[in-house]
Amino acid sequence: MGRWARANVRGYLFLLPQFSVFFVFFLIPVIGAFALAFFDYRPTRVSFVGLDNFRRVFSDPLMGIALRNTVLFTVGVVVFWLGKAMLIAYLLDPLSKRLQTFYKSAFYLPSVTSGVIISLIWLWIFNPTFGLLNAALRTFGIEGIAWLGNPNTALGALIAMQVIMGGGSSIVLLSAALARIPREMYEVAILDGASRGIVFTQVIVPLIKPVLLYLVVTGTINTFQVFESIYVMTQGGPQFATITVVYRIYQTAFQQFQIGLASAQAIVLFVLTFALAAVQFRWLGKHVEY
Amino acid sequence: MATRRPSLFRRAVIDPDHPVKPSSAGAVLFIGILSVLGLMTLVPLYWMVVTAFTPPTLAVRFPPELWPSSPTLRNFAAVLSRPMFVQWVINSTIMAVVVTVFTVLTASMAGYAFAKIPFAGSKWLFWVLIISVMLPFETILVPLFILITRMGLVDTYAGLILPLLASPFGVFLMKQFIQTLPSELMDSARVDGANEWQIFWHVVTPLVTSGMAFLGIITFVAQWNLFLWPLVATRSSGMRTLQVGLVLMREEEPMYFGLHMASATLAAIPIIIVFFAFQRYFLRGITVGAVKG
Numbered sequence: 001m002g003r004w005a006r007a008n009v010r011g012y013l014f015l016l017p018q019f020s021v022f023f024v025f026f027l028i029p030v031i032g033a034f035a036l037a038f039f040d041y042r043p044t045r046v047s048f049v050g051l052d053n054f055r056r057v058f059s060d061p062l063m064g065i066a067l068r069n070t071v072l073f074t075v076g077v078v079v080f081w082l083g084k085a086m087l088i089a090y091l092l093d094p095l096s097k098r099l100q101t102f103y104k105s106a107f108y109l110p111s112v113t114s115g116v117i118i119s120l121i122w123l124w125i126f127n128p129t130f131g132l133l134n135a136a137l138r139t140f141g142i143e144g145i146a147w148l149g150n151p152n153t154a155l156g157a158l159i160a161m162q163v164i165m166g167g168g169s170s171i172v173l174l175s176a177a178l179a180r181i182p183r184e185m186y187e188v189a190i191l192d193g194a195s196r197g198i199v200f201t202q203v204i205v206p207l208i209k210p211v212l213l214y215l216v217v218t219g220t221i222n223t224f225q226v227f228e229s230i231y232v233m234t235q236g237g238p239q240f241a242t243i244t245v246v247y248r249i250y251q252t253a254f255q256q257f258q259i260g261l262a263s264a265q266a267i268v269l270f271v272l273t274f275a276l277a278a279v280q281f282r283w284l285g286k287h288v289e290y
Numbered sequence: 291m292a293t294r295r296p297s298l299f300r301r302a303v304i305d306p307d308h309p310v311k312p313s314s315a316g317a318v319l320f321i322g323i324l325s326v327l328g329l330m331t332l333v334p335l336y337w338m339v340v341t342a343f344t345p346p347t348l349a350v351r352f353p354p355e356l357w358p359s360s361p362t363l364r365n366f367a368a369v370l371s372r373p374m375f376v377q378w379v380i381n382s383t384i385m386a387v388v389v390t391v392f393t394v395l396t397a398s399m400a401g402y403a404f405a406k407i408p409f410a411g412s413k414w415l416f417w418v419l420i421i422s423v424m425l426p427f428e429t430i431l432v433p434l435f436i437l438i439t440r441m442g443l444v445d446t447y448a449g450l451i452l453p454l455l456a457s458p459f460g461v462f463l464m465k466q467f468i469q470t471l472p473s474e475l476m477d478s479a480r481v482d483g484a485n486e487w488q489i490f491w492h493v494v495t496p497l498v499t500s501g502m503a504f505l506g507i508i509t510f511v512a513q514w515n516l517f518l519w520p521l522v523a524t525r526s527s528g529m530r531t532l533q534v535g536l537v538l539m540r541e542e543e544p545m546y547f548g549l550h551m552a553s554a555t556l557a558a559i560p561i562i563i564v565f566f567a568f569q570r571y572f573l574r575g576i577t578v579g580a581v582k583g
Contacts, residue, residue: 011409032433114515
């Protein structure tokens with residue numbers, strides 16, 4: 001055994017079990033994702049088609065609608081979700097530890113429940129004739145509608161569901177960030193006669209900006225991949241009002257079996273996600289002081 | 291200056307060390323807002339359980355019963371009498387347990403290597419890992435499916451489980467935990483003649499059990515809840531997992547809401563037990579995987 005090998009083999013042996021599966025089932029598919037996008041892939045033959053698949057992605061009207069829906073959904077969810085998490089973390093901060101743990105658990109519980117379960121529950125809640133939502137509205141004398149069956153309300157209904165059920169881990173993270181703010185920072189501000197609002201905007205927000213940035217970026221990336229609720233609740237309908245990018249990829253690959261085209265769509269998704277993350281990092285990162 | 295002892299209410303409700311303490315009325319307002327928001331998230335889960343125990347004929351009635359007047363186990367019996375339901379539970383359990391055990395063990399090993407063993411290419415490989423953590427799974431879904439098709443593994447446990455064993459996030463997380471251990475511990479064990487495996491097993495793992503527990507819990511929950519990959523990687527009814535099965539049952543009986551809610555309740559129970567049993571790991575561990583703001 002050479003000297004180089006002897007110096008490094010210990011490290012490699014510890015990596016081996018995880019990296020062998022990581023290599024075969026992660027890195028190879030990543031390379032495959034880029035390669036497949038340039039081929040017409042059929043069970044019987046595989047032919048190189050250059051940029052044809054990408055041209056078809058951009059000329060697919062449904063992909064345009066899917067992209068628009070996904071952006072609307074993501075913006076709606078991330079904005080309201082983060083606002084809600086911020087409000088909750090802020091209200092929790094001065095409360096006793098026991099109350100904090102109680103509320104954090106309550107808000108976190110739906111985050112460990114699967115997307116399929118949440119979707120099934122809300123299909124039932126949104127049910128136009130027997131659902132809880134319309135029953136509640138009827139007691140106030142309001143006649144409810146088919147929230148998921150109406151192209152004008154379906155996407156909004158899905159956003160509302162996501163905002164109401166989501167945010168558990170953001171609350172925990174923001175809460176931890178608030179607890180880390182040095183107490184002296186508050187005292188100085190209070191001595192200066194600052195109001196609650198000023199303390200919030202001038203002291204708290206600048207200090208937790210790195211966490212906010214992290215939550216915006218990861219929240220955007222995760223929300224952009226929305227699939228389960230679409231698959232279970234609306235199948236992209238009505239009239240494509242809730243078709244999203246990942247749902248479109250799923251249709252293309254596993255219902256229409258156009259593997260090359262689906263791979264090109266996935267590459268577009270990949271580029272978009274990273275571009276979004278990069279823009280957010282630049283835009284928000286400028287204002288972060290460490 | 292005489293300071294009055296805070297009232298029992300204030301002591302129970304307000305953090306005594308907080309610099310900007312709300313007034314008692316303010317605290318009541320805070321708790322009121324939190325409770326309304328909290329109820330909004332919990333009512334749907336409550337509603338799932340109520341419907342699961344409500345007889346099918348009473349579930350579709352106005353006004354809905356907020357508490358089942360004649361609770362029944364009929365919906366649960368209907369779920370359990372489905373030919374494949376138990377098989378789906380078994381499949382989900384196998385998948386979640388195998389992935390969790392493998393991930394915790396191998397990610398800890400790799401995390402240890404990155405944190406404490408110098409080797410050529412360490413920095414570079416770690417960057418590959420970080421980028422992989424950020425990569426959405428959906429971008430590799432199609433090539434992964436082609437891969438297991440080519441390997442002849444579609445609709446098998448191997449095809450379902452093998453791709454889930456790759457966990458760049460797990461390695462990243464365990465590196466973060468192990469990094470905080472003092473290197474002197476490992477050096478002194480080395481001087482005592484321990485080999486690298488003994489150091490890992492007898493010195494490192496006992497000190498990062500809470501980290502391993504956290505990784506194990508979130509991996510188990512994520513696998514139990516997984517939907518998209520099991521949906522494409524399996525075909526026959528007997529190979530489906532619980533989450534896919536829930537959707538199949540709904541497609542077969544679209545109007546039997548008691549059945550949907552009973553099956554959803556059964557699928558949620560293990561996760562809710564895991565959550566309450568390991569609550570403190572959830573609430574504390576999350577902050578380690580994220581940024582240190």
